[in-house]
Every structure is written in structure tokens, then in C-alpha cells.
Amino acid sequence: MALIVHKYGGTSMGSTERIRNVAKRVAKWARAGHQMVVVPSAMSGETNRLLGLAKELTPSRITSAYHRELDMLAATGEQASSALLAIALQAEGMESVSYAGWQVPVRTDNSYTKARIESIDDKRVRADLDAGKVVIVTGFQGIDEGGNITTLGRGGSDTSAVAIAAAMKAHECLIYTDVDGVYTTDPRVVPEARRLTTLSFEEMLEMASLGSKVLQIRSVEFAGKYKVPLRVLSSFTSWDIDINEEAKSGTLITFEEDEQMEKAVVSGIAFTRDEAKISVIGVPDTPGIAYQILGAVADANIDVDVIIQNMGKEGKTDFSFTVNRNDYQRTIDLLKDKVLPQLGAEEIVGDAKIAKVSIVGIGMRSHVGVASKMFRALSEEGINIKMISTSEIKTSVVIDEKYVELAVRTLHKAFELDQAAA
Amino acid sequence: MALIVHKYGGTSMGSTERIRNVAKRVAKWARAGHQMVVVPSAMSGETNRLLGLAKELTPSRITSAYHRELDMLAATGEQASSALLAIALQAEGMESVSYAGWQVPVRTDNSYTKARIESIDDKRVRADLDAGKVVIVTGFQGIDEGGNITTLGRGGSDTSAVAIAAAMKAHECLIYTDVDGVYTTDPRVVPEARRLTTLSFEEMLEMASLGSKVLQIRSVEFAGKYKVPLRVLSSFTSWDIDINEEAKSGTLITFEEDEQMEKAVVSGIAFTRDEAKISVIGVPDTPGIAYQILGAVADANIDVDVIIQNMGKEGKTDFSFTVNRNDYQRTIDLLKDKVLPQLGAEEIVGDAKIAKVSIVGIGMRSHVGVASKMFRALSEEGINIKMISTSEIKTSVVIDEKYVELAVRTLHKAFELDQAAA
Numbered sequence: 001m002a003l004i005v006h007k008y009g010g011t012s013m014g015s016t017e018r019i020r021n022v023a024k025r026v027a028k029w030a031r032a033g034h035q036m037v038v039v040p041s042a043m044s045g046e047t048n049r050l051l052g053l054a055k056e057l058t059p060s061r062i063t064s065a066y067h068r069e070l071d072m073l074a075a076t077g078e079q080a081s082s083a084l085l086a087i088a089l090q091a092e093g094m095e096s097v098s099y100a101g102w103q104v105p106v107r108t109d110n111s112y113t114k115a116r117i118e119s120i121d122d123k124r125v126r127a128d129l130d131a132g133k134v135v136i137v138t139g140f141q142g143i144d145e146g147g148n149i150t151t152l153g154r155g156g157s158d159t160s161a162v163a164i165a166a167a168m169k170a171h172e173c174l175i176y177t178d179v180d181g182v183y184t185t186d187p188r189v190v191p192e193a194r195r196l197t198t199l200s201f202e203e204m205l206e207m208a209s210l211g212s213k214v215l216q217i218r219s220v221e222f223a224g225k226y227k228v229p230l231r232v233l234s235s236f237t238s239w240d241i242d243i244n245e246e247a248k249s250g251t252l253i254t255f256e257e258d259e260q261m262e263k264a265v266v267s268g269i270a271f272t273r274d275e276a277k278i279s280v281i282g283v284p285d286t287p288g289i290a291y292q293i294l295g296a297v298a299d300a301n302i303d304v305d306v307i308i309q310n311m312g313k314e315g316k317t318d319f320s321f322t323v324n325r326n327d328y329q330r331t332i333d334l335l336k337d338k339v340l341p342q343l344g345a346e347e348i349v350g351d352a353k354i355a356k357v358s359i360v361g362i363g364m365r366s367h368v369g370v371a372s373k374m375f376r377a378l379s380e381e382g383i384n385i386k387m388i389s390t391s392e393i394k395t396s397v398v399i400d401e402k403y404v405e406l407a408v409r410t411l412h413k414a415f416e417l418d419q420a421a422a
Numbered sequence: 423m424a425l426i427v428h429k430y431g432g433t434s435m436g437s438t439e440r441i442r443n444v445a446k447r448v449a450k451w452a453r454a455g456h457q458m459v460v461v462p463s464a465m466s467g468e469t470n471r472l473l474g475l476a477k478e479l480t481p482s483r484i485t486s487a488y489h490r491e492l493d494m495l496a497a498t499g500e501q502a503s504s505a506l507l508a509i510a511l512q513a514e515g516m517e518s519v520s521y522a523g524w525q526v527p528v529r530t531d532n533s534y535t536k537a538r539i540e541s542i543d544d545k546r547v548r549a550d551l552d553a554g555k556v557v558i559v560t561g562f563q564g565i566d567e568g569g570n571i572t573t574l575g576r577g578g579s580d581t582s583a584v585a586i587a588a589a590m591k592a593h594e595c596l597i598y599t600d601v602d603g604v605y606t607t608d609p610r611v612v613p614e615a616r617r618l619t620t621l622s623f624e625e626m627l628e629m630a631s632l633g634s635k636v637l638q639i640r641s642v643e644f645a646g647k648y649k650v651p652l653r654v655l656s657s658f659t660s661w662d663i664d665i666n667e668e669a670k671s672g673t674l675i676t677f678e679e680d681e682q683m684e685k686a687v688v689s690g691i692a693f694t695r696d697e698a699k700i701s702v703i704g705v706p707d708t709p710g711i712a713y714q715i716l717g718a719v720a721d722a723n724i725d726v727d728v729i730i731q732n733m734g735k736e737g738k739t740d741f742s743f744t745v746n747r748n749d750y751q752r753t754i755d756l757l758k759d760k761v762l763p764q765l766g767a768e769e770i771v772g773d774a775k776i777a778k779v780s781i782v783g784i785g786m787r788s789h790v791g792v793a794s795k796m797f798r799a800l801s802e803e804g805i806n807i808k809m810i811s812t813s814e815i816k817t818s819v820v821i822d823e824k825y826v827e828l829a830v831r832t833l834h835k836a837f838e839l840d841q842a843a844a
Contacts, residue, residue: 082494083492
């Protein structure tokens with residue numbers, strides 16, 4: 001008997017028929033002797049419907065008081081789906097109870113619409129589990145010190161599930177979603193892409209942040225911090241498949257560097273399109289340059305991804321970074337208006353048609369030559385590299401957007417990701 | 423400056439456009455210097471939508487745990503509309519905050535789906551009012567001792583508004599609805615029906631329970647108990663009508679028997695169709711008869727309205743009562759199967775085509791001959807009276823359903839309700 005946390009996304013909760021299937025699946029796990037905590041998202045479309053209503057009424061001045069009300073509003077979606085799931089479980093003959101975030105309570109800071117979990121009191125939930133009940137906890141939300149409802153931001157239910165699993169030292173947190181695991185890369189680009197049976201949490205972090213949108217990145221951080229074994233698996237298998245088979249399906253995100261994991265030097269290829277590159281050329285190389293440029297960009301609420309600074313000639317430096325393509329023109333204008341005159345830089349150039357491709361693998365830590373193998377493979381296909389950025393377990397390159405599929409296919413093959421692990 | 427409570431029904435909150443109008447109206451009152459607490463219902467249709475989803479999943483065994491989840495689910499409707507109203511008020515330039523029942527808190531007993539308010543802590547609300555904010559409090563819901571969400575039953579938002587007005591000693595509680603007040607009778611039956619400018623709370627109680635569905639009856643009881651001045655008025659006037667005119671519109675339900683109220687002996691004519699009459703004939707007249715008959719009916723969850731017991735001949739008695747027409751056949755079957763054999767009654771007869779017509783008026787207390795005037799007026803129209811039931815401020819008769827309109831028109835005229843009060 002183990003304590004297991006299941007999390008179901010909005011698609012899995014999208015209709016009463018689907019909620020009934022979730023209930024049957026959860027009941028199967030409970031009948032197998034597990035203590036079950038379930039974290040559902042709102043029914044698909046519900047959060048958008050609610051926020052759409054708010055948008056029609058939005059005040060011209062956006063205040064914290066407004067964000068507080070958005071959270072009051074949006075939190076109702078998960079409260080409703082949680083109650084419906086508890087009812088569906090009762091219909092399956094299980095004792096079941098649902099709790100809103102504030103009832104557990106899940107305590108957060110007071111950053112409305114993007115709150116962070118500070119602590120979870122598991123007494124109430126544990127008492128119910130010990131009494132043989134299946135406990136449903138609303139995802140996505142909590143309560144701040146002042147007794148106000150807060151929400152954790154888009155995808156926050158993943159984080160809720162992991163946080164509860166961490167607080168209760170669950171055996172495993174199963175994230176049921178509409179894909180059957182994490183792949184070596186996007187199968188729409190590389191049909192040979194394979195599902196990974198295990199992945200380290202650091203790799204998942206890089207895969208998630210680089211565009212493999214299976215899990216909310218904060219939930220992976222949380223899982224890493226508290227060493228919660230996390231499994232991504234499909235909710236679209238039949239609910240009555242063998243539980244032992246189901247328990248081994250999907251992708252397990254682990255925290256132990258076992259032998260098998262060391263074998264794979266590169267675990268996956270992540271990529272993002274829709275990036276844009278901006279370079280400030282010929283900046284006098286004095287301290288504070290990076291802050292002067294990026295401070296102005298951050299103040300305008302523009303996210304910066306890859307950042308590179310090259311020493312140029314004659315005490316001047318070239319400073320490059322990437323932003324989301326939607327922010328491209330705004331960033332250029334901003335720099336020309338406010339930064340260029342003060343900096344005494346020579347010019348600002350940009351390229352809005354780039355993409356970023358990354359190889360990710362925990363094995364890169366102990367293997368030299370991985371990056372150069374990447375560069376050679378790309379060069380053999382005539383793909384020009386515009387920027388390079390590296391970390392301990394990933395190497396990213398910025399290339400022309402038009403080459404992105406070719407690059408991903410080339411790297412997937414070069415690192416033998418289409419071959420099953422030995 | 424006074425503390426005013428506004429309550430808006432589901433129709434008034436039925437769209438973002440309507441919510442905007444509510445916000446404009448409330449802002450007008452706040453700008454006139456009043457401290458404003460607003461209690462909105464869920465957007466029209468929302469509670470039915472949510473409970474419809476639950477119905478699709480309903481377990482076969484209905485438990486308290488199921489009712490608890492229904493309350494978790496249904497309470498989200500008011501939480502969402504409250505947040506939307508707070509946002510709309512912010513858009514009007516007002517500071518505004520919304521609270522769910524548990525945040526105030528509004529404490530109730532733990533009778534899920536039909537909880538009763540036990541106490542309201544107004545500290546948090548009062549602090550916000552003193553800080554110049556408009557405070558929105560979700561109607562319909564509260565929190566029990568165990569920290570579970572409860573709801574007050576259909577129409578519960580009226581009760582919430584009155585309870586908050588009572589707890590905060592509000593100057594007046596304004597119930598905005600889709601009618602412009604309480605009428606002497608249904609204007610669809612008697613076009614000459616007049617809107618009453620004032621009505622005593624006892625009369626309102628009788629009018630409400632007798633089918634004038636303007637206000638939830640429990641809210642009127644609450645208003646009576648705590649002497650909350652209650653005004654029923656229309657939310658479909660233009661939001662920018664003169665506030666002094668608006669403050670005097672609709673029907674005021676009062677607790678002081680002033681001179682004007684003594685003038686009207688009968689204030690209104692209430693009626694209900696869809697009743698059915700059942701008589702148990704020739705019951706041996708021994709103690710406990712009423713309990714034996716009505717106990718069995720109550721156990722089957724059937725509501726009984728008028729009850730009459732007549733001494734018959736030879737130590738036997740006839741026992742009659744009315745039930746809702748939907749429960750008619752079930753009641754007859756129940757009595758024949760379970761009660762008739764034990765009682766030794768002669769027979770059970772019934773009539774499913776009856777209606778009840780009542781005259782209501784606080785002046786009846788001190789005026790003799792009101793009932794006989796009623797009976798004469800009906801007799802002159804050839805309307806046969808089947809049952810009579812009286813209380814201090816009302817007299818009800820049960821008649822053939824086909825005469826209901828004629829009876830209401832006749833009585834409306836006989837008591838000169840079409841004449842404006844002197």
C-alpha cells in the first residue's frame with residue numbers, strides 16, 4: 001500500500017463522461033490498496049470562459065485588487081471539477097471528499113495570478129485517507145496569509161499535485177495528460193522519435209523550458225527540490241488496463257543517476273521557433289553594459305532568453321540576445337529610442353527569423369566532445385550557427401528558422417535517439 | 423451616510439452587460455455617500471448548469487457526503503458572479519473587493535443544500551467599508567463548523583442579504599429583482615392589481631408562502647426576526663434614475679404598524695393552483711389519529727399544507743388535508759396501503775383539481791367580519807368552498823380549481839384593492 005497522487009488535466013476532465021472515466025481509473029487504484037489523492041484541473045475551456053467574462057469588464061487601471069478578483073473567479077473552475085469528480089467517485093462506490101485549496105490549506109504568497117506555494121498542511125487530507133476516503137484537492141489555487149484565494153498561474157495544477165505529493169511524501173505523483181510521455185523530440189518533426197521511459201529531472205527541466213510543453217516548468221522545479229518521483233502518462237488509455245502495466249507506462253522523471261541513465265549522453269532534442277535575435281554592435285566595453293541594455297528590456301516586461309556578449313575590437317563589445325518574436329519590433333524600437341543614444345553603440349541589428357535547437361542530456365556532464373559532435377553534424381548539413389549557449393546538461397544553438405526541422409532530424413539521428421536504449 | 427445592502431438576483435446578473443449596469447447602479451449609491459454591501463446571485467442559468475452536470479454523475483446512494491459536494495459545486499456560481507461584479511465596480515472607478523461566504527465568514531449549521539445561518543462576523547467587511555471600498559459578499563453560501571462549504575437552498579441569496587443587513591444593522595436591505603414590487607395580487611389574473619408601497623413583514627410572510635414568489639420565505643422570516651427594513655424593487659429601471667426616486671420605489675416591508683397600514687384591512691389576495699385535497703372518512707376518533715395519518719405522509723417526504731379535522735357522527739371523525747398535486751396519487755396509494763387497514767377508516771377520497779385562495783391583511787387582527795365578507799363574496803358568485811383555514815392575518819379557502827381566477831377577481835374587488843389607499 002502506497003500513497004499515490006494522480007493529477008488530471010483539463011482535457012481528461014472535459015465532460016461528465018470523461019470525469020466518470022477518471023473516477024473509474026482512480027477507483028481501480030484505490031481498490032488495489034493505494035491511498036489516493038487526486039488533483040484535477042478545471043474542465044477544459046472553463047478557465048478561458050471565466051477569464052473571458054472578466055476581460056469584458058476589465059478596468060482601465062490594472063491593480064492588485066483586480067488580480068485578486070481574477071483569482072476568486074478562476075479558482076471556481078477547479079472547485080467545480082473537484083466536486084464533480086468526488087461525486088463520480090461516490091457513484092463508483094468509493095467514499096470521497098473534495099477540498100478547495102483554502103480548505104487543505106495550501107498556503108501561498110500573495111502574488112495573485114502567479115502565487116507560489118509556501119506550505120501545505122496535510123492533517124485534514126491524511127485523516128481522510130486513513131479513514132479510507134479518496135481525497136480530491138483542487139489544483140491551481142491556494143490561500144494567502146490574509147485569507148484571500150490565490151492561483152498559481154497557467155498549468156498550476158501540475159505544481160499543486162507535485163507540492164501535495166512532496167508534502168505528503170507520496171510514493172509517486174502521476175501526471176495524466178493527453179500525451180503518453182516525454183519523447184526524444186517532437187514526433188511531428190521526427191517520426192522516429194521515441195518515448196523515454198526515464199528522464200532525470202534536470203533534463204526534464206531543460207526539455208520543458210525549451211518547449212516540450214508536457215509539464216509546467218515550476219512543477220518540475222518543485223519535484224526536483226523535494227525529490228518527488230514524477231510520471232507523465234496518458235489518460236486516454238482505457239481506464240481498466242492492468243494496473244501494473246499502467247504503473248510502468250509513460251515517462252518517469254527520476255532523481256537517481258542509475259546506470260541506465262549514464263548510458264544516454266543526449267536524452268532529447270528540444271526546439272523553439274518564434275524567436276528573434278537582436279544585437280547591439282560596437283558598445284564601449286565598460287561595466288554595467290548588460291544591465292543598461294537588459295534592464296530597459298526587462299522594465300518593458302519583455303522576456304529575454306539566450307544572452308551572449310563577445311569581446312570585439314578596440315575595446316568595444318557586441319551584445320546579442322533573443323526575445324520572443326512578438327516582442328521583436330518593440331525591443332528594437334525601445335533600444336533605438338532609449339538605449340542607443342546613451343550607450344554610444346554603433347548600431348542595432350536584428351533577425352526575426354531564427355529558431356533555437358538544443359540537445360539535452362545529463363550524460364553531457366561527464367562526456368567531452370558532445371557539443372562539437374553537434375556542431376559537426378549541423379555543419380555537414382550546411383546549417384550555419386548564429387549563436388551558441390551552453391549549460392551543464394544542454395547545448396543550444398540559434399539557427400535560421402527555415403533549417404529547424406532539418407537540424408532536429410539531423411541531431412536526432414547523430415545522437416542515435418531513434419535507437420532503443422541498450 | 424447610511425449602510426445599505428443591495429441584493430441582485432440571477433437575472434440582474436445574467437450577462438456582463440447586466441453586471442456592468444449593476445455596477446453603475448451600486449457606484450451611484452456609493453457616490454451618494456452610502457456604505458455599500460452587495461450580495462449577488464449566480465448568473466442566471468449557472469446554478470442549473472452546475473447541478474445538471476452533477477445529476478449526470480449522481481451516485482445511486484444519496485449520502486450527506488454527496489450533498490456536501492453539491493454545495494462545493496453550486497457555491498462556485500456565486501463566487502464567480504461576485505468576482506465579476508467586483509471587477510465591474512473597479513472598472514467604474516470604485517475600490518471593491520469580493521468575499522466568499524467562508525471568507526466573511528458566514529457561519530451556518532451543517533445541513534448541506536439547506537443550511538441555516540448561525541452567525542456572521544462583520545469585522546472584515548466593516549474594515550473594508552471604513553476604508554471606502556464597496557464590499558461584495560457571495561449570496562447563498564456559508565461555512566460550517568468543520569470548515570465545509572454549505573449552501574442555503576434555492577433563493578438563499580435573499581436570506582444572505584437580509585442576514586448581512588441584520589448583522590451589520592444596515593439602514594435598509596434592497597432586493598433588486600425582475601418585478602417592481604409586491605402587488606395586491608397577480609396582475610396577470612387581475613389587471614387592476616396595484617403595487618403595494620408598504621406591507622408588514624407578517625403579511626409578506628403569508629403572501630410569500632402562498633405563492634407570491636418575489637422573495638424567499640426564509641429571508642422574510644429573518645427580516646422579521648431581526649427587524650431589517652426590506653425593500654423589493656426592480657433592477658430593470660435605468661441605472662441612472664434619480665437616487666431619491668429609486669430609494670422610494672418598489673415595496674417596503676416594515677415592522678412598525680403605522681397609521682396607514684391599519685387602514686387596509688386586507689392587503690392582498692394570494693393563491694396557489696396545483697393543490698390536491700385528500701380526505702380520510704370515518705376514522706374512529708381516538709388520540710393520535712393525526713399523527714398516524716400525517717406521520718406516514720411526512721415519512722414519505724410529502725409536504726402537507728392545509729389540515730382540517732371535523733368531528734363526524736357516532737364517535738367518528740373526518741380528516742382532510744392538501745398536498746401538492748404531484749404528490750396526490752402517491753399519497754392516496756400510501757394511505758390505502760399502510761394507513762387505512764390499521765386505522766379502521768371507512769374510505770379515502772380525494773380531489774386533484776382544487777386551488778387555494780387567501781386574503782391576507784394585518785388589519786384582520788382587529789376587524790371582525792372580514793372572513794364572512796370573503797365567504798359572502800364567493801357565495802354570490804356561486805363558488806363552493808371545500809375547506810377553510812384561518813390564521814390571525816389570513817383566511818384561506820380551498821375551491822374548485824376552475825374558479826380560481828373568478829375568486830381572485832371577486833375578492834380583489836370586494837376588498838377594494840383596486841382603489842388607491844386613502
